[in-house]
C-alpha cells in the first residue's frame with residue numbers, strides 16, 4: 412500500500428506533475444477526458460481495489476501506460492497528461508479465477524464461445540479438473556490468449572468406480588504411478604485424484620469410488636516428489652479426512668466434511684473448493700420430489716460447512732464445476748460467488764479469494780470493474796470495454 416504523507420509528496424516521489432484537476436467525480440461508466448489526444452497513459456480511479464493479496468488493499472487508483480500497469484496508488488488527485496476514468500462507486504480487481512471446471516470432448520468445437528463466456532464473467536484463469544480425453548490440455552493451447560488454463564489432463568480414478576467421464580481408471584498404485592508419469596510428459600499442471608463417488612440425490616448417499624488409504628498416500632507422495640500438487644475430488648467425511656491427512660493440496664467438493672477435518676485443513680493449509688453451485692445445479696436435472704428435497708438439505712448442510720471453514724480460517728476458493736450442460740460456464744461461477752456470500756463470507760473476502768492474481772506494476776493491465784457481483788467494465792490489452800452486462804447470483 413502506498414501511503415505518502417500527502418499527495419504532493421506522493422507526486423514528488425513519483426515525479427508526477429501535480430494535477431491541475433481536482434476531484435472530479437464522474438458517474439459510473441462516464442469517461443472524463445482530461446488532456447491531450449494521443450496520450451498513452453490512463454488513470455483509473457475507483458472506490459477501492461481488491462486483489463489476491465492485501466498489499467494494495469488501501470489503494471484506489473491505477474496508472475496504466477501503453478497497456479502496462481505503471482503504478483497502483485491511493486490518491487484524491489490525478490496526474491496531468493492522462494486520460495481519466497472515474498469509477499468512484501466501483502471496486503477494481505484483477506481478472507477472476509474459476510478454480511474448478513471441465514473441458515469435455517464436446518467442448519473442442521466451441522473453445523471460442525467458451526472463452527467468450529468465461530471472459531464476459533470476468534474469468535481470466537481456470538483450473539481444468541480433467542476429462543477422459545484430456546481435452547483440458549487442448550483448451551490450454553486454444554485459450555491461451557486472454558485466459559490462462561491450468562489443466563489436470565485426466566483425473567485418476569479407481570477402475571470400476573466413479574470417474575470415467577473425467578479421467579483414466581487405474582487398478583492399483585503401480586498403474587497410477589505410470590499414469591502420473593504419462594500425464595507429466597503430456598504437460599499437466601497438477602494431479603487430480605478422484606477419491607470418492609458423487610452425491611446421488613435419489614438415495615441421498617455418496618456413490619462408491621476412491622482408493623484404499625495406502626494407495627492414496629503413495630500416489631500423493633509420488634506426485635509431490637515430482638513437484639505436482641494433488642487436488643482430490645472427495646465427498647463423505649471419511650474420504651475428505653483421508654485426502655487431507657495424506658497430503659492433498661486442495662479438496663474439491665468436500666461434501667460432508669467434519670468440523671475436525673476443517674480444523675485440520677486450516678492447520679495443514681489445505682484449500683477448500685466446495686462447488687456449492689454444482690450441488691445446487693443437480694436440482695435442475697429431472698428427479699423426484701424427494702430427490703429435490705434431499706438436494707436442498709444437502710446444499711444447506713454444505714453452506715454451513717463453508718461457513719465453518721471460513722470461521723476456522725480455511726482458504727475457500729470458488730469453483731463452478733462448469734462443463735456439463737446443466738452447469739454453464741461463467742454464470743455458474745458468479746452463482747458460486749453468491750453462494751459463498753450466502754454462507755456468510757464477507758464480500759471483500761469472497762472477491763479476494765476469487766482473484767486470479769495480485770496487482771503489481773509492470774504487468775499488462777487486465778482489470779475488472781465490479782458493482783457487487785455485476786461486471787460494469789473491463790480493461791483488457793489497454794482498452795476499456797464497457798459493455799459487460801449485469802449478472803447477479
Ligand SMILES: [Zn+2]
Nearest residue numbers: 511513540732
Ligand atoms: Zn469436477
